[in-house]
Amino acid sequence: MTILSKAWNNFKAQPDAWLFYSFLLTFTLSIRKVFFFYPISGNFNEYTGIYLYLSDIFLILTILVWIFTILRNKKLKLSSYIQSFSRRDSYILVLVLAAWAFMSISWSGNTNLALFKALKLAEFSLLFLYMAYNALNKPIIRSIVGFIVILGFIQAIIGISQAVLQHSVGLFWLKESLISVNIDGVAKIVFFGHKFIRAYGLFQHPNILGGFLLMSIVLTFTYRKMFHMEHFNVSWGKALAYFILFIQVIALFLTFSKSAIMGLFFVICYMAYTIFHPSRNKNVSRETFLSYGASVKHFYKYIITSVVFLGLFLSVLGFNINSLLLKSFNERLLFLNVSRETIVGNPIVGLGMGQFVVEMQKYSPVFLANWQYQPVHNVFLLIWSELGIIGLVLFILFLWKVFRVNEMFHPSRNENVSRETFSSYGTSVEQSRVLWDRTIFTGILLGFIIIMLFDHYFWDIQQGQIMLWMILGLVAGASIKNNNK
Numbered sequence: 001m002t003i004l005s006k007a008w009n010n011f012k013a014q015p016d017a018w019l020f021y022s023f024l025l026t027f028t029l030s031i032r033k034v035f036f037f038y039p040i041s042g043n044f045n046e047y048t049g050i051y052l053y054l055s056d057i058f059l060i061l062t063i064l065v066w067i068f069t070i071l072r073n074k075k076l077k078l079s080s081y082i083q084s085f086s087r088r089d090s091y092i093l094v095l096v097l098a099a100w101a102f103m104s105i106s107w108s109g110n111t112n113l114a115l116f117k118a119l120k121l122a123e124f125s126l127l128f129l130y131m132a133y134n135a136l137n138k139p140i141i142r143s144i145v146g147f148i149v150i151l152g153f154i155q156a157i158i159g160i161s162q163a164v165l166q167h168s169v170g171l172f173w174l175k176e177s178l179i180s181v182n183i184d185g186v187a188k189i190v191f192f193g194h195k196f197i198r199a200y201g202l203f204q205h206p207n208i209l210g211g212f213l214l215m216s217i218v219l220t221f222t223y224r225k226m227f228h229m230e231h232f233n234v235s236w237g238k239a240l241a242y243f244i245l246f247i248q249v250i251a252l253f254l255t256f257s258k259s260a261i262m263g264l265f266f267v268i269c270y271m272a273y274t275i276f277h278p279s280r281n282k283n284v285s286r287e288t289f290l291s292y293g294a295s296v297k298h299f300y301k302y303i304i305t306s307v308v309f310l311g312l313f314l315s316v317l318g319f320n321i322n323s324l325l326l327k328s329f330n331e332r333l334l335f336l337n338v339s340r341e342t343i344v345g346n347p348i349v350g351l352g353m354g355q356f357v358v359e360m361q362k363y364s365p366v367f368l369a370n371w372q373y374q375p376v377h378n379v380f381l382l383i384w385s386e387l388g389i390i391g392l393v394l395f396i397l398f399l400w401k402v403f404r405v406n407e408m409f410h411p412s413r414n415e416n417v418s419r420e421t422f423s424s425y426g427t428s429v430e431q432s433r434v435l436w437d438r439t440i441f442t443g444i445l446l447g448f449i450i451i452m453l454f455d456h457y458f459w460d461i462q463q464g465q466i467m468l469w470m471i472l473g474l475v476a477g478a479s480i481k482n483n484n485k
Contacts, residue, residue, distance in 0.1 A: 015065045015069070016062050016063075016069060017143075019058055019061045019062040020058070020059075021143060021147070022058045023055055023058035023062055024143075024144065024147040024148075024151075025147065025151075026053075026054045026058060027055040027462075027463060028151055028155060028201075028202060028212065028463055029053075029054060029055070029174055029175060029202055030053075030175040030177075030202065030203070030204055030462075031053065031054040031174070032051045032052060032053040032054065032175075032462075033052045034049055034050070035050045035051065035052065036049070036112075037049035037050065038110060038113060040357070040358070040370065040373050041370050041373075045373055046204070046461075047354075047357040047373070047374065047460060048110075048113060048357055048358055050113070050116045051462075053462050055462065055466065056123070056462075059123065060123070062130065063123075063127070063130060066130060066133075090476050091129060091132065093397055093398040093401060094125045094128055094129075094398055095125060096394060097391065097394045097395060097398060098118070098122045098125045100387060100390060100391055101117070101121045101353045101387065101391070102115075102118045102122075102353075104118070104349065104352040104353045104386070104391075105118060107349060108351070108352025108353065108354070109351070109355055109358065109359060110354070110355060113354045113355070114352045114355060116354065117353040117460075118353045118354075120465070121353070124466070124469040125469070127466070127469045127470065127473065128469045128470075128472050128473040128476070129473065130473065131469070131470050131472075131473025131477060132473040132476045132477030133477060134477070135473065135474050135476070141437070144470075145219050145223060146223075148215060148216050148219050149216055149223060149244070151216065152212065152215070152217070152219075152220060152248050153216075153220075153244045153248060155201035155202060155203070155209060155212060155213070155216075155251070156201070156213060156216075156247045156248045156250070156251035156252075157247065157251075158171065158176075158202060159199030159200060159201040159206075159209055159254060159255065160250060160251050160254060162179065162197065162200055163196070163197065163198070163199045163254040166180070166181055166196060167179060167180040167181070167197070168180070171202065174202055175202070176202055177200050177202075177203075177204060179197050180197070181195050181196065181197055184371075185371055187200075187205060187206050187207075187256075189256050198255055198256045198257075199255045200255075201251070203463055204461065204463075205457070205461075206255040206256065207255065207259065207451075207457065208457050208461060208463055209257070210252055210255040210257025210260030210261070210451075211257070211259075211260050211263070211448065211451055211455075211457070212463070213251055213252040213255070213260065214252070214260050214263050214264045214444070214447050214448075215444050215447075215448075215471070216248055217245065217248045217249060217252065217264065218264075218267055218440060218443065218444055218447075219440070219444075220244055220248060221245055222440050223241075226437060226440065258454070259450065259451040259453075259455050260447075260451060262451075263446075263448065263450040266446055266450050267444060267446060270439075270442070270443045270446050271440070271443045274443075331372075332376075332454075334364070334366075334372065335374060335375070335376040336376060336377075336378070336381070337364075337365070338360055338363050338364050338376065339356075339376035339378070339381045339382070339384075339385050341363035342356065342359065342363045342385040343381070343384050345363065346385075346388060347388060347389055348389055349387070349388040350383075350384065350386045350387045350388035350390075350391060351385060351386050352386060353386055353387065354386065354460075355386055356375050356376065356385050356386055357373050357374065357375060360372075360373055374456075375459075375460055377456055378456065379452035379458055380392060380395075380396070380452065380453070382456050382459055382460070383395050383459065401476075402472055402475050402476045403442070403475070438475070441471055441474040441475045444471050445471045445475050448467070448468055448471060
């Protein structure tokens with residue numbers, strides 16, 4: 001009874017955090033209720049449906065409780081809180097982008113679908129604000145990172161099992177995709193003329209698992225540094241950490257997600273340059289650089305070794321270059337052509353939120369098969385197609401502001417901020433923690449942007465949207481404490 005009472009008291013003290021943890025536990029799952037869908041050629045299409053995910057319920061409850069807590073708790077100084085957010089252009093821009101999505105309903109062909117997609121964008125805009133608000137709350141951030149590391153390991157195990165068994169592992173109660181070599185539409189790779197399925201995990205496609213593993217791999221490797229757990233240095237502890245990391249890297253390669261692997265490479269390069277290069281960080285001691293730099297260099301060598309191993313593995317098996325590269329390129333060329341025609345026909349305001357797939361045939365020079373009704377595999381072109389150049393400019397400007405806010409308060413990039421200002425964080429260790437956290441989250445965001453150039457799931461699929469807006473919030477929120485000084 002004492003345990004239950006303690007748990008209840010903890011929940012009452014910070015109910016939004018507990019609801020948010022429930023959201024984290026469920027956001028990688030595809031458990032949902034399909035309320036309605038608009039069939040294409042008489043068939044169900046993922047991009048023309050209206051759903052409610054289990055993770056939506058927990059996220060909406062989190063946001064509602066969070067707002068209610070702010071309104072009733074005078075200690076939070078609501079007016080000061082609103083003022084601190086209003087000074088951030090990125091926070092204003094995300095709300096303007098959501099408002100523009102709602103305005104696009106008026107010229108959308110399918111208004112119900114446009115309304116649903118606009119509501120989803122508004123929901124994730126609030127997720128962005130929630131993450132930004134909690135970006136410097138160390139216990140919450142530690143819990144978030146811990147959840148992602150654990151979920152990354154679990155998803156990696158499931159993905160590897162699928163690749164070994166070459167079919168689903170039977171977790172249908174968690175909405176695991178039904179996958180097999182003999183099922184049409186399942187993502188496959190060809191070796192020696194034989195088809196093999198790619199690792200899905202519990203996601204709807206291997207590419208989404210690849211994007212999630214990019215994030216979890218980076219956070220797994222940097223967890224000890226991020227939360228100053230260097231004392232956790234016993235041999236079995238380090239072995240466990242590297243085992244978890246190794247499993248996730250293997251699973252990433254088994255997704256055969258080229259964009260995710262490329263994105264991870266860019267993350268590593270960014271971290272190595274930002275953290276290790278002494279000329280970039282004059283306000284941080286050489287010892288700190290040597291410590292973090294050695295870690296990043298070790299990470300770099302670890303990934304390069306894995307890439308070399310994968311290259312040798314593929315060479316021995318004799319992978320089909322057409323299956324791995326050319327087929328994917330040719331398929332996406334069709335979507336690029338459709339996107340070009342939609343942009344030429346609707347350059348300023350676009351087709352309307354969520355309208356790309358339902359309007360595809362009108363802008364395609366060839367008759368489309370059922371499986372070809374997919375969004376263009378580039379987030380920026382997709383936004384331009386649906387929200388016009390106005391929506392694209394708003395989104396790009398929003399991304400630029402998020403990066404710029406992060407850069408403005410980076411010790412090596414802001415000569416106008418005194419060392420005393422940064423020392424207000426407390427100790428030099430705390431300063432390095434803030435620097436380290438920013439570099440990690442900004443690096444992950446950079447990796448996501450690389451993926452966005454080759455895929456669309458960060459804009460229109462639940463799990464991808466959540467990953468993107470969470471990281472955007474963490475990057476943007478890193479400067480709130482500084483600006484409020």
